[in-house]
Amino acid sequence: MAEPKRYSRIFRVRQYECDMYGHVNNANYLRYMQEAAIEASAAVGYDVARYNQMGKLWLPRLTEIEYNQALKYGDEFEIVTWVEDIRRVRSLRVYEFRRAGEVAARASTDWVFMDAATRKPESVPPDLMAAYFDDGLPEPAERRAPFPTPPPPAPRLVIWPHTVNWRDVDMAGHVNNAQYLSLMEDATLEVGRAFGWSLERSLSQNLAWVVRRATLEYRTQAHYADALEITTYLANVRRSSASRFFFVKQQGSGELVVQAQLQYVLIDLGSGRPVAIPEELRRDYADNVSPEATK
Structure with a gap:
């Protein structure tokens, strides 16, 4: 039986990887995952230099992260990663963030094997498939779940423009997949300001939104100096949680680059525990909620 x-x-955890709440920033979990994946591939004989020689690379298609416990400055943790499924042009890599014997976060990325020049999918070579497993290849897994169907747009949308900066771009020459989470954080803060809930107001009431789950689907790539726009609205509003959908598009053409669903929980900053969404917050955000949202 094949074993990954x-x-x-x-x-x-380094100081600069944490946000003002004292937690590891959401996007940095994805950066840890990228580093672990690169090292895991090198450990089975496929490092960056070998991929460059082959003229191939892996690009993400779908990433999911579930945040169970907040990692903080100085924490020592282990990432364990393995390839769970590999077929044709795709590979599903799984990650666990382990701290003091507990799983602080779980994640997966569905990677697509690409020609580096054309950026078109190519079949994964048999020897590369075999490198990730002992005793043969696994049986094909069940069909992977697609990105959730977004609900209808809210009556009032917030569209935040962003021109791709040099710092957004990685070695592959495009916006790094973790950077989209950072851009979504910026857009969320702009939404709060637009609806009367600036960061300062939230902090004055000891409230903070934290991400419990993130799902990102990468449709195409953005490059340096591209003019992007991020559209976002809320859905599935419950007692102390809500989902926010994001759509990153090219300005002008409207081409979809990335879409994402982030599931948030409102917490009390003092206790770190979930709290009920205040009625005034629900009222102020009402026009940015999809009409199909559950109240």
Whole structure:
């Protein structure tokens, strides 16, 4: 029976990886995942230099992250990662963030094998498939769930423009997949300001939205100096949680680059525990909620 080769790496949280709440920033979990994936591939004989020689690379199609416990400055944690499924042009890599014997976060990325020049999918070579497993290849897994169908747009949308900066772009020459989470954070803060809930107002009431789950689907790539726009609205509003959908598009053409669903929980900053969404907050955001949202 095929067994995936597992790779583990110890990290220590650095100060600049944390946000003002004292937690590791959401996007940095994805950056840890990228680093672990690169090292795991190198450990089975496929490092960056070998991929460059082959003229191939892996690009993400769908990433999911479930945040169970907040990692904080100075924490030492382990990432364990393995390839769970591989077929034709795609590979599903799974990640666990382990701290003190508990799983702080779980994640997966569905990667697509690409020709580096054309950026078109190519079949994964048999020897590359075999490198990730002991005792043969696994049986094909069930069909992977697609990105959730977005609900209808809210009556009032917030569209936040962004021109791709040099710092957004990685070695592959496009906006790094983790950077989209950072852009969505910026857009969320602009939404709060637009609806009367600036960061300062939230902090004055000891309230904060934290991400419990993130799902991102990458449709195409954005590059340096591209003019993007991020449209966002709320859905599935419940007692202390809500989902926010994001659509990153090219300005002008409207081509969809990335779409995402982030599931938020409102917490009390003092206790770190979920709290009921105040009625005034619900009222102020009402026009930015999809009409199909559950109240």
